[in-house]
Amino acid sequence: MALQTRYSMTKKIRTEYQKPPGFAGWVFRKLLCEKESRFLTGDYEEIFSELTIEKGIVKAQIWYWTHLFFTLPHILRRSLFRSGAMIKNYIKITFRNIKRQKGYSFINISGLAIGMACCILILLFIQDELSYDRYHKNAENIYRITYNEIIGGVYAEFALSPFAFAPAMKAELPEVISYVRFFRRTGLFTIAEKKFEERNILLADSTFFEIFSHEFIEGVPETCLDQPRSIVLTEESAFRLFGSVEIIGRTMILNEADELTVTGVIRNVPRNSHFRFNYVVSSSTILSKSERFRQLFQAWLSVFGWSYLLLDSKADINEIESKFEDIFERNSGSVARQYGIEAHMALQKMTDIHLRSKLQDEKDINSDIAYIYIFSAIAVFILGIACINFINLSTARSVNRAREVGLRKVFGAVKKSLIRQFIAESTGLAIIALVIAIIIAALVLPIFNDISGKFFSLAALNRPSVWLGAVSLVVLTGLIAGSYPAFYLSGFDPVRVFRSKFSNIRNRFNFRNILVTLQFVISIVLITSTLIIIEQIEFMKNKNLGFDKEQVVVARVRGTGIRQNLASFKNELRQRPDIIQFSCSESVPGRSNSVLTIFQEGRSENESHSMDIMSADFDFVETMGIEILYGRDFSRDFTSDTSGVYLINETAAKKLGWGNEAVGKLIGVSQELMNKVVGIVKDFHFKSLKTKIEPLVIILDPQHFNYISIKMRTDNVSETISFIENKWKEFESDRSFNYFFLDEDFDSLYRSEEKLEKILTSFAAIAIFIACLGLFGLASFTAEQRTKEIGIRKTLGAAASNVFLILSADFTKWVMIANCAALPAGYYLMKNYWIQSFAYPVNIGIGLIFEAFVLSILIAALTVGFQTLKAASANPVESLRHE
Amino acid sequence: MEYLTRKDEIMMLAILRLGDEAYLVKLREYLNDSTAKKWSVGNVFVTLERLESLGFISPRIGEPTSKRGGKAIKFYRITRSGIESLKATKNLQDNMWDGLTDTVFND
Structure with missing residues (x-):
C-alpha cells in the first residue's frame, strides 16, 4: 500500500489536454474496432498531454509517432486475426472464381502478366539508362568541355575541344580542381614476339584516374600514369594479352617503337559508361618524342581529343562559362579572326552526356532521352490495356457475381467491405500475374537484350529496385483494375438482383465499349x-544515293606495308578479272570526312567556306559510280593533275557562287595553296539521308588514304575476297584484313x-x-x-x-x-x-x-x-x- | 489449472498493486519504473487484452476526462479465477524453488 500511495502522490498535476497528431489518431481508428480504439487512444492522449507539459510538444510528437510505429505490429496482428475469417472466405471465393471461369481467368491473368513483364523489362532498361556514369565518385562534378565553331557560316558543335584550353582554365579559375585530356588511337602491341592489333587505346593525362573512378586490381590510381611509357590495362585485355592480371612491371611494345611498362590493371569499364576503353597510355609517352603532338597539346583552334574538368562542388557553371570568352580571346582571338573562325566553348555535365548529348565526335554512340519517354509511354499503355481487359471482363461477368453480392449484402455486408473484397481479389490476381510476369521476363530477356542493345543477365532481375517496382505494379494494377468493378459491383441493389430476370448485358452506350x-x-x-x-x-x-553502293568491298588500311608498296599492291589487284575497279581514298560515303576552310579565287580571306573534304585516287569517281556533270574526272593523262586538283559537288559549286562555271576556277585550303577545279560531280549522298547533302570537295591525293574500295563482279564474290585477303597478307603481315561491304x-x-x-x-x-x-x-x-x-x-x-x-x-x-x-x-x-x-x-x-x-x-x-x-x-x- | 506466463504474472501483480488506479497509463509507468525495462503501450495493451479474454481480469469503465480528449478510462481488476491462477503459479514456483534457494544464491 505504501508504494501505491507514493505512486499516485508523485505524479504531477495534469492539467490541460493536448491534441495529438491527427494522422496517427486516424491510423488507430482505422485499425482498431470502435470500442477498443476509444480506450487505447484515450490512454495515448493522456500520456501525450503529459509529455507535452513535461518535455515540450516536439518530444511528445516524436514519442507519439515512435510508439505508434512500435505498437502497430501488435495491433495489426490482432486486427488481422479478427478479420481472418473473412479474408479466408475472400481467398476461397477468389480461387473458386478462377477455377470456375478458367477461360476468363486465363485471359485476365495472362494479359496482366504480359503487361507486367513488359513493365519490368522497361523498368530495367530505364534504370540502366539513367545509371550511366553515376558510378564515378565525383560524377556530379565532372564536366566535359565542348567546342563549337562557325566557319563560313557553317555551325559545328564538337564533343572534342582544343587541348590548350583545360590547362589555361585550371591556371586561371580557382573552381577548377583538376582536368584530364585524352584522345583515342588504334595500335599494334608486341609482347614477346606476339603481335596484337588493338583498338580503343586512350592516350591520357596522368590525372585520368583521379577524375574517373575505376577499380584497380593492381597498381596505384594516383601515380600509375605519372611516368612516360606507362600503360594501364583492363582486366579483360590483360587476360587476352598476358593471360594474367598480375603483370605490374611487364613490358609491351607499342607500334614497334615505344616500350611501355604496365603500371596498373583495372576492372573492365562498366557498361553504363558513356565511353569505354581497353588501354590507357600516359600521354607524356607521345609528347616526349613527337613535335607535332606537342603542338597539338598547346593548340587553341584544332580539336582532336576530349577534355574533362573536375570542378568544385560549389562552382557556378554559368559563371565559369562566362569567363571562357575572355580566356579564349586573350590567347587566340587574333588567330581565330585571321582564319575566319568564330569559336565558343561550353561545359556539359558528364551525367547528361549519355542521354542528352549528340555532338560531333562523341566517343561512343550515345542514347537518347526520347527512348526513355517512348519506353515509359509504352509501358503505361500496355499495362493500361491489360487493366482495361480486367475491368471489362469483370463488369461484363458481373451478372454472375450479382447474386453473391446480393447475398453478402443481405447478410450484412456494407458497401465498403464489398469494395475491399473486390480490390483484394484483383490484387490477388495481380500477384499471380506478377509471378508469371517474372517468369516471362526471365524467358524473354535475351530477346529484349537484342532489341534494346543491353546486356542484362537474370541476376539483373534480382535487384531491390525491381522488387520495389514489382510490388508497386501489383498495388497499382490491383487498384486500377479492381476499383471500377468494385464500385460497380458493390452498388447492386439486392432486391433487384434476386428478381429472376436480372440482367445488365444490353446496356447500350456504356463504359465498357x-x-x-x-x-x-x-x-x-x-x-x-x-x-x-x-x-x-x-x-x-x-533511295538512289547518287553513287553505286552495291558490290563494293571496303578495307581499312592501318599498317605501312601497303602504303609503302602501293604501286605493286595495285598491280596485284589488277591481275584479277573479277575486280572491276578500285580506288584509295581518305574516306568513303557513310564515314566521316574532315571539314576544312575553303578559300576561292577572286574573293577576300573573310569570305571562306567550311566544307567536307576528302582525298581520293584517280579512280574514285569510277569505283563509286558517281556521275560527272561538268568538266572531267581526275585523269592520269593530265600530268598537271598530280599537283592536287579538285572535284566539287553541285552543292559546293552553288555555295561558291560559280554554279556550272566552277570548272577551271581556283580553290584551296589556304590562300597560298590554290588549285584548279577540274569538274563538278552530281550531288550524291555521302552522309545519311537524315541530313541534306552538304558541299563536298574531293582532292586528288593518291598518297593520303585510309580506305581501299574495290568494286567487283557479282559472281565469285567470296573467291575474290579471299584473293584480296591473301594479297593483303603478303603486304601487311601484322595487320588483319578487315573489310566491310559499302x-x-x-x-x-x-x-x-x-x-x-x-x-x-x-x-x-x-x-x-x-x-x-x-x-x-x-x-x-x-x-x-x-x-x-x-x-x-x-x-x-x-x-x-x-x-x-x-x-x-x-x-x-x-x-x-x-x-x-x-x-x-x-x-x-x-x-x-x-x-x-x-x-x-x-x-x-x-x-x-x-x-x-x-x-x-x-x-x-x-x-x-x-x-x-x-x-x-x-x-x-x-x-x-x-x- | 493453467499457469501464467511471466509477463502475465507481472501484469496481474501490478494491477493488484495499483488497486483502483490500475489502468494502462499508470500500469505502464509503474512497470517501467519497477522492472527497469521499457514497456511500449502496445505491449501493455496486448497483454491486458489477452488476460481479459482469458477471464483473469475484468474491466470497469471509468468517467471520461478532459485530459484524455473526452475518452473514458478502462480500469482493470483481478477476477476470482485470476486470483486462483496467481495462487497456482506462486505455488508452483515455491515448490520448484524449495530447498534450492541457498544453492542458487550462495554459490
Missing part, C-alpha cells in the same frame, strides 16, 4: 507508327531507326495481342449471353450469315470509331515528331493509312470471328431446349 475503343486507339496508334517507321527506313535504304555499312547509319522499329514492332504486337485477348473474352461472353436470342432468331428464319453480322457489327463499330481517332493521331504524331527530323522524309500516302486501317479491322474481325461464327452456326434446338 469506351474502354474497348480506347484499347484499340492505343493499338492502332502503335501500328500506324510502326508502319510509318518501316516505310521511312525502306525509303532511305532504297551498302551494309551505309545502311548501318540507320541503326538507331531500326532499333526504334524493332522496339515498336514488338510492343505494338504485344499491345494488339492483349487488346485482342480482351476482345475475344468479351465476344465469347456476349455470344454466350445471347444464345437464346440467336436461337429464336434462327427459328424465325435468320440465316447464319445474318446472325454473324448482327453479332460482329457491334465490335466492328467500336473498332471503326477507334480507327477514326487513332489514324489521324498516329499520323500527326509521327509527322510532327519523327518524320520531320529527316532531311528526306518519306511521303506518307493514303495507302499506308489504309493499310493500318485494314490491318486493325482484320485483326479485330479474326478475334471476334471465331466465337461469333460458333454462336451463329449453333443449332437453335440446343439453345432453346431447356426453356
Whole structure:
C-alpha cells in the first residue's frame, strides 16, 4: 500500500489536454474496432498531454509517432486475426472464381502478366539508362568541355575541344580542381614476339584516374600514369594479352617503337559508361618524342581529343562559362579572326552526356532521352490495356457475381467491405500475374537484350529496385483494375438482383465499349507508327544515293606495308578479272570526312567556306559510280593533275557562287595553296539521308588514304575476297584484313531507326495481342449471353450469315470509331515528331493509312470471328431446349 | 489449472498493486519504473487484452476526462479465477524453488 500511495502522490498535476497528431489518431481508428480504439487512444492522449507539459510538444510528437510505429505490429496482428475469417472466405471465393471461369481467368491473368513483364523489362532498361556514369565518385562534378565553331557560316558543335584550353582554365579559375585530356588511337602491341592489333587505346593525362573512378586490381590510381611509357590495362585485355592480371612491371611494345611498362590493371569499364576503353597510355609517352603532338597539346583552334574538368562542388557553371570568352580571346582571338573562325566553348555535365548529348565526335554512340519517354509511354499503355481487359471482363461477368453480392449484402455486408473484397481479389490476381510476369521476363530477356542493345543477365532481375517496382505494379494494377468493378459491383441493389430476370448485358452506350475503343486507339496508334517507321527506313535504304553502293568491298588500311608498296599492291589487284575497279581514298560515303576552310579565287580571306573534304585516287569517281556533270574526272593523262586538283559537288559549286562555271576556277585550303577545279560531280549522298547533302570537295591525293574500295563482279564474290585477303597478307603481315561491304555499312547509319522499329514492332504486337485477348473474352461472353436470342432468331428464319453480322457489327463499330481517332493521331504524331527530323522524309500516302486501317479491322474481325461464327452456326434446338 | 506466463504474472501483480488506479497509463509507468525495462503501450495493451479474454481480469469503465480528449478510462481488476491462477503459479514456483534457494544464491 505504501508504494501505491507514493505512486499516485508523485505524479504531477495534469492539467490541460493536448491534441495529438491527427494522422496517427486516424491510423488507430482505422485499425482498431470502435470500442477498443476509444480506450487505447484515450490512454495515448493522456500520456501525450503529459509529455507535452513535461518535455515540450516536439518530444511528445516524436514519442507519439515512435510508439505508434512500435505498437502497430501488435495491433495489426490482432486486427488481422479478427478479420481472418473473412479474408479466408475472400481467398476461397477468389480461387473458386478462377477455377470456375478458367477461360476468363486465363485471359485476365495472362494479359496482366504480359503487361507486367513488359513493365519490368522497361523498368530495367530505364534504370540502366539513367545509371550511366553515376558510378564515378565525383560524377556530379565532372564536366566535359565542348567546342563549337562557325566557319563560313557553317555551325559545328564538337564533343572534342582544343587541348590548350583545360590547362589555361585550371591556371586561371580557382573552381577548377583538376582536368584530364585524352584522345583515342588504334595500335599494334608486341609482347614477346606476339603481335596484337588493338583498338580503343586512350592516350591520357596522368590525372585520368583521379577524375574517373575505376577499380584497380593492381597498381596505384594516383601515380600509375605519372611516368612516360606507362600503360594501364583492363582486366579483360590483360587476360587476352598476358593471360594474367598480375603483370605490374611487364613490358609491351607499342607500334614497334615505344616500350611501355604496365603500371596498373583495372576492372573492365562498366557498361553504363558513356565511353569505354581497353588501354590507357600516359600521354607524356607521345609528347616526349613527337613535335607535332606537342603542338597539338598547346593548340587553341584544332580539336582532336576530349577534355574533362573536375570542378568544385560549389562552382557556378554559368559563371565559369562566362569567363571562357575572355580566356579564349586573350590567347587566340587574333588567330581565330585571321582564319575566319568564330569559336565558343561550353561545359556539359558528364551525367547528361549519355542521354542528352549528340555532338560531333562523341566517343561512343550515345542514347537518347526520347527512348526513355517512348519506353515509359509504352509501358503505361500496355499495362493500361491489360487493366482495361480486367475491368471489362469483370463488369461484363458481373451478372454472375450479382447474386453473391446480393447475398453478402443481405447478410450484412456494407458497401465498403464489398469494395475491399473486390480490390483484394484483383490484387490477388495481380500477384499471380506478377509471378508469371517474372517468369516471362526471365524467358524473354535475351530477346529484349537484342532489341534494346543491353546486356542484362537474370541476376539483373534480382535487384531491390525491381522488387520495389514489382510490388508497386501489383498495388497499382490491383487498384486500377479492381476499383471500377468494385464500385460497380458493390452498388447492386439486392432486391433487384434476386428478381429472376436480372440482367445488365444490353446496356447500350456504356463504359465498357469506351474502354474497348480506347484499347484499340492505343493499338492502332502503335501500328500506324510502326508502319510509318518501316516505310521511312525502306525509303532511305532504297533511295538512289547518287553513287553505286552495291558490290563494293571496303578495307581499312592501318599498317605501312601497303602504303609503302602501293604501286605493286595495285598491280596485284589488277591481275584479277573479277575486280572491276578500285580506288584509295581518305574516306568513303557513310564515314566521316574532315571539314576544312575553303578559300576561292577572286574573293577576300573573310569570305571562306567550311566544307567536307576528302582525298581520293584517280579512280574514285569510277569505283563509286558517281556521275560527272561538268568538266572531267581526275585523269592520269593530265600530268598537271598530280599537283592536287579538285572535284566539287553541285552543292559546293552553288555555295561558291560559280554554279556550272566552277570548272577551271581556283580553290584551296589556304590562300597560298590554290588549285584548279577540274569538274563538278552530281550531288550524291555521302552522309545519311537524315541530313541534306552538304558541299563536298574531293582532292586528288593518291598518297593520303585510309580506305581501299574495290568494286567487283557479282559472281565469285567470296573467291575474290579471299584473293584480296591473301594479297593483303603478303603486304601487311601484322595487320588483319578487315573489310566491310559499302551498302551494309551505309545502311548501318540507320541503326538507331531500326532499333526504334524493332522496339515498336514488338510492343505494338504485344499491345494488339492483349487488346485482342480482351476482345475475344468479351465476344465469347456476349455470344454466350445471347444464345437464346440467336436461337429464336434462327427459328424465325435468320440465316447464319445474318446472325454473324448482327453479332460482329457491334465490335466492328467500336473498332471503326477507334480507327477514326487513332489514324489521324498516329499520323500527326509521327509527322510532327519523327518524320520531320529527316532531311528526306518519306511521303506518307493514303495507302499506308489504309493499310493500318485494314490491318486493325482484320485483326479485330479474326478475334471476334471465331466465337461469333460458333454462336451463329449453333443449332437453335440446343439453345432453346431447356426453356 | 493453467499457469501464467511471466509477463502475465507481472501484469496481474501490478494491477493488484495499483488497486483502483490500475489502468494502462499508470500500469505502464509503474512497470517501467519497477522492472527497469521499457514497456511500449502496445505491449501493455496486448497483454491486458489477452488476460481479459482469458477471464483473469475484468474491466470497469471509468468517467471520461478532459485530459484524455473526452475518452473514458478502462480500469482493470483481478477476477476470482485470476486470483486462483496467481495462487497456482506462486505455488508452483515455491515448490520448484524449495530447498534450492541457498544453492542458487550462495554459490
